[in-house]
Amino acid sequence: MLKTLKSYFGYTQFRPLQEEIITQILHKKDTLVLMPTGGGKSICYQLPALLMEGTAIVVSPLISLMKDQVESLQANGIIARALNSTNDETTDANIRFECRQGRVKLLYISPERLMGEVNFLLKDIRISLFAIDEAHCISQWGHDFRPEYTQLKILRQQFPDVPVVALTATADKITRQDIIRQLAMKDPQIFISSFDRPNLSLDVKRGFQQKEKMRTIFDFIARHRGESGIIYCMSRSKTEKVAEMLEEHGIATAVYHAGLSTAAREAAQDDFINDRVQVVCATIAFGMGIDKSNVRWVIHYNLPKSIESFYQEIGRAGRDGLPSDTLLFYSFGDIVLLSKFAAESNQQEINMEKLNRMQQYAETDICRRRILLNYFGETMDHDCGNCDVCRNPPERFDGTIIVQKALSGIARADQQVSINTLIDILRGAATQEIIERGYDKLKTYGVGRDIPARDWQDYLLQMLNLGYFEVAYNEKNHLKITEAGRKVLFGHERALLVVIKREEYAAKGTRKKQKQPLATEALFPTPMVFDNEDEQLFEELRQLRKKLADQQAIPAYIVLSDKTLHLLASSRPTTVEAFGEISGIGEYKRDKYGKDFIEVIRKFTR
Known part of the structure; x- marks a missing residue:
C-alpha cells in the first residue's frame, strides 16, 4: 500500500484513517467514509482500485468533477476514463473497448449513464469496487438531494459480491443511516474523520x-x-x-x-x-x-x-x-x-x-x-x-437604553413596522412612508439620531439574536416584541450589547491611519513560510508549471500542487532522484517533469 502511495501519488505516509479505510475495502467490505473536503477522500478508493483486479466504477454527480479526477489520475500515470454526456459515440465506444480489455483501472460515470450500462458494459467486465462519491446526494435529508441517485441500490442486487464504498464530506446521523439503507450496504464500517481544518x-x-x-x-x-x-x-x-x-x-x-x-x-x-x-x-x-x-x-x-x-x-x-x-x-x-x-x-x-x-x-x-x-x-x-x-474577543456594554428606544419604537408603531421603517423612525427620517403613516408624531421619532443607521442595523441584529423581538415573516416582516424584550422595555432586566468595531475609511475608500492594528491585519494570518524558501525561485517554478500545464491543456495544480512547489523552492533538489523524493511527486511525474524543474533550480542556485 505504501509503495503504491509513493509510486503513484508521491506521498510517503497516509493521512488519518486512510490506511484503515483502504484495508477494509481490500477485504471487500462495504464502507461509509465521512471526510472533510480536502481530507483525502479520493485516495481511499483510488489506491485500492490500483491494488485490486478489475475496474473500479466511480459514480459521480458532476461532469466537471469527473473531468478533474480523471485528469489528475492520468497526470499520475493511471489509466482512468469517464463515460458522460460530453463524449461522442466514438469516444464512448473506445472507452468500452478499453474496459472490456481490462486496461481501465477507474471508470467514472454519472448515475443516469450507469443505469444504461448496468446490463451491458458492467456485465462484461470485472468490477473491483463501486465508489459512490458525494453520497449525501442519495438522501432527501442531505443538502444536495438528487433523485437519480436513489436508483443506485440496483448495484447491490446485480453485483452482490462487489464492495460498495460511499464517500461524502458532510452528512449528519440521519443522512448517514439513509445512505446505508438506500445503497443496501451490508454491515458497513463507518469511518468519520476529524472535521477540523486548522489551516x-x-x-x-x-x-x-x-x-x-x-x-x-x-x-x-x-x-x-x-x-x-x-x-x-x-x-x-x-x-x-x-x-x-x-x-x-x-x-x-x-x-x-x-x-x-x-x-x-x-x-x-x-x-x-x-x-x-x-x-x-x-x-x-x-x-x-x-x-x-x-x-x-x-x-x-x-x-x-x-x-x-x-x-x-x-x-x-x-x-x-x-x-x-x-x-x-x-x-x-x-x-x-x-x-x-x-x-x-x-x-x-x-x-x-x-x-x-x-x-x-x-x-x-x-x-x-x-x-x-x-x-x-x-x-x-x-x-x-x-x-x-x-x-479579538468581543467587548460588551450596558445597551439597555438603546434596546429600550428600539423596542419602544416597535410598540408605539403597534408592532406594524419592518426593520428599515423602524430605523427611519429612530433616526427621525422624513420619508414618504413616515409622513403618510404619521410616525413622525410618535414620541420615539428621532430618539436615536445620535446612532448611525448602519449601527442601528447591527444593534437590531444583536437584539434579534438575543430574542428581544421576532420577525413575523407572514406579516410583511413586521417586528413583534417577545416576553424577554418586554422585561428590558419595562426596566425589569438589563441588556448587554457587543461594542461595534469597524475599520475607518476616508472619503475615497482609503483607510484612515489608526494607532491600533487594523482589524483585517489582525484577522488574516500571514501565509505559511517554508524554511529557506526563495520567493523568486517559487515564482520561476510557478511560471514553468503554467507553461507545462498549458502545453497539455490541463490546470496548473494538476502538474504539481502549490505545496509541492513551495517544498521545491525551499529544498532545491538538483538531481531527478532528489526531485522524486519531494512530497506529492510520484514516479510518473518524476520521470515526466524532473528534468525541466531541475534545470530551473540549477540555473537559480548557480
Missing part, C-alpha cells in the same frame, strides 16, 4: 451594507494578490453585480449560476481552474466539481442557509493544507430572506432549525471552530486561535 481562518462581519462589504472585499483581495478565491452570493443577480464591481476594480472575475447556459458555466469554471481569472462570483450551484487545490480564500457575501452548506463551501479553500482565509458577511436582510425560504420549503421545521444553527455560528462570542466542530459531533478542548473571536 482555514474563520472570520465573520455582521451588519455591513454593500459599500462596506465591497471595500472590505477589495482590501481582502489586495492581501491575496494573484491568489484564487470564490465569492458565494445568495442570488444570481448579486453574483453579477459583485463581479461587475470587481471587474471595474481591475480584478479578473467570472460569474457562475444556474441561470447561465451550460457553455457559459463551463467557460467560467474552466477559466477559474486554469487561472485565467482570479475570482469566481457564484451561487451555491458552483463548487461541487471543484478539486482545485490552491483556492486560497472563500468569501460568503450572504449568510448560507445551513452549517453543512457553509462548511462544504469554505472547504473549497486550502485543500493543499496551506493557510487559507474565509470571510462571512451577514445582515438582518439575509436572515429575513432565508427564514422566508425555510418557512416556504417542504421541510420547514428542519430547514428553520438548520438556519438557526447557522445564525448561532455567525453570532457566537466563543471560538467559532468549536461551534463548527460541535455541530458535526466533534469536541475540541481548546480555542483555535485562528478565528476572529479568538483573536
Whole structure:
C-alpha cells in the first residue's frame, strides 16, 4: 500500500484513517467514509482500485468533477476514463473497448449513464469496487438531494459480491443511516474523520451594507494578490453585480449560476481552474466539481442557509493544507430572506432549525471552530486561535437604553413596522412612508439620531439574536416584541450589547491611519513560510508549471500542487532522484517533469 502511495501519488505516509479505510475495502467490505473536503477522500478508493483486479466504477454527480479526477489520475500515470454526456459515440465506444480489455483501472460515470450500462458494459467486465462519491446526494435529508441517485441500490442486487464504498464530506446521523439503507450496504464500517481544518481562518462581519462589504472585499483581495478565491452570493443577480464591481476594480472575475447556459458555466469554471481569472462570483450551484487545490480564500457575501452548506463551501479553500482565509458577511436582510425560504420549503421545521444553527455560528462570542466542530459531533478542548473571536474577543456594554428606544419604537408603531421603517423612525427620517403613516408624531421619532443607521442595523441584529423581538415573516416582516424584550422595555432586566468595531475609511475608500492594528491585519494570518524558501525561485517554478500545464491543456495544480512547489523552492533538489523524493511527486511525474524543474533550480542556485 505504501509503495503504491509513493509510486503513484508521491506521498510517503497516509493521512488519518486512510490506511484503515483502504484495508477494509481490500477485504471487500462495504464502507461509509465521512471526510472533510480536502481530507483525502479520493485516495481511499483510488489506491485500492490500483491494488485490486478489475475496474473500479466511480459514480459521480458532476461532469466537471469527473473531468478533474480523471485528469489528475492520468497526470499520475493511471489509466482512468469517464463515460458522460460530453463524449461522442466514438469516444464512448473506445472507452468500452478499453474496459472490456481490462486496461481501465477507474471508470467514472454519472448515475443516469450507469443505469444504461448496468446490463451491458458492467456485465462484461470485472468490477473491483463501486465508489459512490458525494453520497449525501442519495438522501432527501442531505443538502444536495438528487433523485437519480436513489436508483443506485440496483448495484447491490446485480453485483452482490462487489464492495460498495460511499464517500461524502458532510452528512449528519440521519443522512448517514439513509445512505446505508438506500445503497443496501451490508454491515458497513463507518469511518468519520476529524472535521477540523486548522489551516482555514474563520472570520465573520455582521451588519455591513454593500459599500462596506465591497471595500472590505477589495482590501481582502489586495492581501491575496494573484491568489484564487470564490465569492458565494445568495442570488444570481448579486453574483453579477459583485463581479461587475470587481471587474471595474481591475480584478479578473467570472460569474457562475444556474441561470447561465451550460457553455457559459463551463467557460467560467474552466477559466477559474486554469487561472485565467482570479475570482469566481457564484451561487451555491458552483463548487461541487471543484478539486482545485490552491483556492486560497472563500468569501460568503450572504449568510448560507445551513452549517453543512457553509462548511462544504469554505472547504473549497486550502485543500493543499496551506493557510487559507474565509470571510462571512451577514445582515438582518439575509436572515429575513432565508427564514422566508425555510418557512416556504417542504421541510420547514428542519430547514428553520438548520438556519438557526447557522445564525448561532455567525453570532457566537466563543471560538467559532468549536461551534463548527460541535455541530458535526466533534469536541475540541481548546480555542483555535485562528478565528476572529479568538483573536479579538468581543467587548460588551450596558445597551439597555438603546434596546429600550428600539423596542419602544416597535410598540408605539403597534408592532406594524419592518426593520428599515423602524430605523427611519429612530433616526427621525422624513420619508414618504413616515409622513403618510404619521410616525413622525410618535414620541420615539428621532430618539436615536445620535446612532448611525448602519449601527442601528447591527444593534437590531444583536437584539434579534438575543430574542428581544421576532420577525413575523407572514406579516410583511413586521417586528413583534417577545416576553424577554418586554422585561428590558419595562426596566425589569438589563441588556448587554457587543461594542461595534469597524475599520475607518476616508472619503475615497482609503483607510484612515489608526494607532491600533487594523482589524483585517489582525484577522488574516500571514501565509505559511517554508524554511529557506526563495520567493523568486517559487515564482520561476510557478511560471514553468503554467507553461507545462498549458502545453497539455490541463490546470496548473494538476502538474504539481502549490505545496509541492513551495517544498521545491525551499529544498532545491538538483538531481531527478532528489526531485522524486519531494512530497506529492510520484514516479510518473518524476520521470515526466524532473528534468525541466531541475534545470530551473540549477540555473537559480548557480
